[in-house]
Amino acid sequence: MQVRIMLAASVCALMTANPSAEAQDSVTTDGGTINASAVERFFNQPGYSPYAGRNYPQRPLWGEIHLHTSWSADAIAAGTRVGPDEALQYAKGREITSSTGQKVRLSRPYDFMMVADHSDSLGVMSNVLAGDPNLLADPTLKKWSNGMNAGGAAATTVVMEMITMQGEGTLPEAVTDNDVQFDMWRKMTEIVEGHNDPGSFTALIGYEWTSNYGGGNNLHRNVVYRDGKDKADMVRPMTTYDSDIPNKFWDWMETYEEKTGGRVLAVPHNGNLSNGLMFALETPDGKPIDQDWVEARARWEPLVEVTQSKGTSEQHPSLAPSDEFANFEIWDKGNLNVVPKQPGMIEFEYAREALKRGLKLEDEFGTNPFKFGMLGSTDDHTGISSAEENNFFGKFPASEPGPERSTGNAFDFEGRTVKDWKLGASGLTAVWAPENTRASIWDAMKRKEVYGTTGSRMFVRFFGGWEFTPEDALGRNPGSVGYGKGVPMGGDLPPAPDGATIPTFLVAALKDPLSGNLDRIQIIKGWVDGEGAMHEKIHDVAWAGDREPGDDGKVPLIGSTVDLENATWTNTIGAPELITVWSDPDFDPALRAFYYARVIEIPTPRWSAYDAAYFADSDFPEDATMTVTERAYTSPIWYSPGG
Known part of the structure; x- marks a missing residue:
C-alpha cells in the first residue's frame, strides 16, 4: 500500500499518527518513493534533511571580547596607533598595518569581536599626544606628551606612571572629564555599529572597567552589551573615577538595565595579578562579603577570563602539585605593578580554587557567587588580536615582532620587571550560539555555554x-x-x-x-x-x-x-x-x-x-x-x- 503525501516533511508525522505505517515498505513523496524504515531509522524529525529545524548550535563561533586600541590611554601612550575601526577590519579578515609598520592578517577571520577599550579617559590621550594646549597646561600631561612623542623607553615610563596614578586615584583632572568621555563613547559605539553584520560578523559593544585597587591590584572587568548603540548610549560607562569597588560597579550595571531595558554582563580577568583580591572573601576595602554581595556577583558575572596574554589563571601549580599541566603560562611574581605577593594570596586568584570555594559559599548563603563559565581573550593593546603562535604581535607595540623582544621587558615598575618572552599568545573564546548575532552570542555567554582556548x-x-x-x-x-x-x-x-x-x-x-x-x-x-x-x-x-x-x-x-x-x-x-x-x-x-x-x-x-x-x-x-x-x-x- 502506498500513501500519497503532498509535503515530504509530513513523512515522519504520518508514521507517528498511523500505526499501519510501521508495516509499509515505502512511502511516496513529491521527491519520489523512499524506504519508510530508512526514514524511521535515520531521522528523528520530519523531512530528509537532518539539519532542517535543528534548534541547537551547529558549531562554535570564534572571537574575543578583550582587545584594546589607540583609544585606550595606556595603549596610545605606549605607541599604539591602530584604532577601533582598523581593529574590527582585522577581526573580519582584512590585512592592516601595525603600529610598527608591519603588515598583519589573521589566518582565519573571527565570527565576533568586542573592542574593550578602557572607559577611564576613553580617547582623551590622543589629544595629549597631539599637544592640545589646554591639556598640556598640566605639567604631568606635558611630560607625558613629550614621552609619548619620543617613544621607546620614554613612552614605556609614561604607561607605568599612568597605571600607577590611575590605581592611586591621582590622575590629572584634565583627563578625567566625564563629558569628554561620554562624547568619545558615542563615537566608539558608532564605529562598532558600522561593523555589525548579523549572521556574518558580530561586533559587540563593550568596554573595560579598570579597577587597579590599591595600586596595581587587578580587579578589571569587561562589560558586554546585548544591545546596540541606541541603548548603549543612554548611560555613561562607569569609570574608576566614579568608584574602583566592584560592588559599585554592579550597581552601575543594575542602573543601566533599569534605565534602558537592555542587558549587560561582566567578565573579570587576570585574577593572577590581583594579589589575592579577585576571589577573596571580603571586599577590597576590607568588608566581609554578605548576602547582597554574593547574589550580585552571581547575577552580573557569569563568566571569567581564564587565559590571556598576561598569564593563565586556571590553576597554580603550588595549589595542585599533582596536576602536571597546571604550570602553564604562569605569571605569579606580583600584581599589575609587579608588587610581590604575600603568603596566602595565590589561593584567591585562580579559577579552580574559586569554583571550589563557591560550593562552600553556596552552603552558607544559598547562592554560589563563583558559579562561572570560562573563556579566553588576548587583552592585547596593539589593536591586533593575536592568539596564534606563528602570528603573535605582542601586548604593546614594543613587543611587536622583532629581535629586541627576546630580551625586552613587558612590564617595568621601578626595576620590578616581567620579560617580554613571558607574554602568552592567548587566548580565544568559543561560543555555542545558534546564530551569529549579538543577542544569540550574549545569551550563550549568559548561560555559560562557552569555552576558552589558549589560541587553538x-x-x-x-x-x-x-x-x-x-x-x-x-x-x-x-x-x-x-x-x-x-x-x-x-x-x-x-x-x-x-x-x-x-x-x-x-x-x-x-x-x-x-x-x-x-x-x-x-x-x-x-x-x-x-x-x-x-x-x-x-x-x-x-x-x-x-x-x-x-x-x-x-x-x-x-x-x-x-x-x-x-x-x-x-x-x-x-x-x-x-x-x-x-x-x-x-x-x-x-x-x-x-x-x-x-x-x-x-x-x-x-x-x-x-x-x-x-x-x-x-x-x-x-x-x-x-x-x-x-x-x-x-x-x-x-x-x-x-x-
Whole structure:
C-alpha cells in the first residue's frame, strides 16, 4: 500500500499518527518513493534533511571580547596607533598595518569581536599626544606628551606612571572629564555599529572597567552589551573615577538595565595579578562579603577570563602539585605593578580554587557567587588580536615582532620587571550560539555555554546527564545526543531519574586543522566534603595512542615532535579527534560538585621559537619557554544534591 503525501516533511508525522505505517515498505513523496524504515531509522524529525529545524548550535563561533586600541590611554601612550575601526577590519579578515609598520592578517577571520577599550579617559590621550594646549597646561600631561612623542623607553615610563596614578586615584583632572568621555563613547559605539553584520560578523559593544585597587591590584572587568548603540548610549560607562569597588560597579550595571531595558554582563580577568583580591572573601576595602554581595556577583558575572596574554589563571601549580599541566603560562611574581605577593594570596586568584570555594559559599548563603563559565581573550593593546603562535604581535607595540623582544621587558615598575618572552599568545573564546548575532552570542555567554582556548580553534563538546552510554560516543553527531540526553557546558545536572545513581558525561574534541593533534581529554572535578574541606581530582578520560595509565592513574606524557631550530612539528603523534562517555567513579550524591573538561594538544612551537628561528639576532635566555601545549577549558557542569 502506498500513501500519497503532498509535503515530504509530513513523512515522519504520518508514521507517528498511523500505526499501519510501521508495516509499509515505502512511502511516496513529491521527491519520489523512499524506504519508510530508512526514514524511521535515520531521522528523528520530519523531512530528509537532518539539519532542517535543528534548534541547537551547529558549531562554535570564534572571537574575543578583550582587545584594546589607540583609544585606550595606556595603549596610545605606549605607541599604539591602530584604532577601533582598523581593529574590527582585522577581526573580519582584512590585512592592516601595525603600529610598527608591519603588515598583519589573521589566518582565519573571527565570527565576533568586542573592542574593550578602557572607559577611564576613553580617547582623551590622543589629544595629549597631539599637544592640545589646554591639556598640556598640566605639567604631568606635558611630560607625558613629550614621552609619548619620543617613544621607546620614554613612552614605556609614561604607561607605568599612568597605571600607577590611575590605581592611586591621582590622575590629572584634565583627563578625567566625564563629558569628554561620554562624547568619545558615542563615537566608539558608532564605529562598532558600522561593523555589525548579523549572521556574518558580530561586533559587540563593550568596554573595560579598570579597577587597579590599591595600586596595581587587578580587579578589571569587561562589560558586554546585548544591545546596540541606541541603548548603549543612554548611560555613561562607569569609570574608576566614579568608584574602583566592584560592588559599585554592579550597581552601575543594575542602573543601566533599569534605565534602558537592555542587558549587560561582566567578565573579570587576570585574577593572577590581583594579589589575592579577585576571589577573596571580603571586599577590597576590607568588608566581609554578605548576602547582597554574593547574589550580585552571581547575577552580573557569569563568566571569567581564564587565559590571556598576561598569564593563565586556571590553576597554580603550588595549589595542585599533582596536576602536571597546571604550570602553564604562569605569571605569579606580583600584581599589575609587579608588587610581590604575600603568603596566602595565590589561593584567591585562580579559577579552580574559586569554583571550589563557591560550593562552600553556596552552603552558607544559598547562592554560589563563583558559579562561572570560562573563556579566553588576548587583552592585547596593539589593536591586533593575536592568539596564534606563528602570528603573535605582542601586548604593546614594543613587543611587536622583532629581535629586541627576546630580551625586552613587558612590564617595568621601578626595576620590578616581567620579560617580554613571558607574554602568552592567548587566548580565544568559543561560543555555542545558534546564530551569529549579538543577542544569540550574549545569551550563550549568559548561560555559560562557552569555552576558552589558549589560541587553538579546536571544537569541544561537553555534556552531563544520567543516561549517557558508551554507544553515545560512537556516532558522528555528539551534539544531537548531548542535547537530547543531558545539559551542555555551563548547565546544572537535573535530578537523577529513577534507577540512575551516577552522573555520566559525554565529551568530544576535534583538532584545529592548523594546530597540533590532540594528546588527551581530562575531566576535572571539584567538590566539598561533609566537613567543608575542598577537593579536586583530575581524570584522564580519553587519550591518543596505546598509552596505559600508570600506578598513579596518570596517562604518561605523549612526547614531542617539535624541531626548535626550524620552529616546526609533525602530527605523527596524537589524534585528530577524541570522544568518550565517562562516569564519576567517586560520586557521592550528598556532596556538591562541579566538572569541567580540559583538552590538551601535543607540544608545538611557541611564539618565542618562531621568533628565534626568524630573527637571526634574537637572544632568548636559556630559561625562556619554547614549546606550548595548547589547550581548551570548558565551562563547568554543576551538581547539587536534590538537583
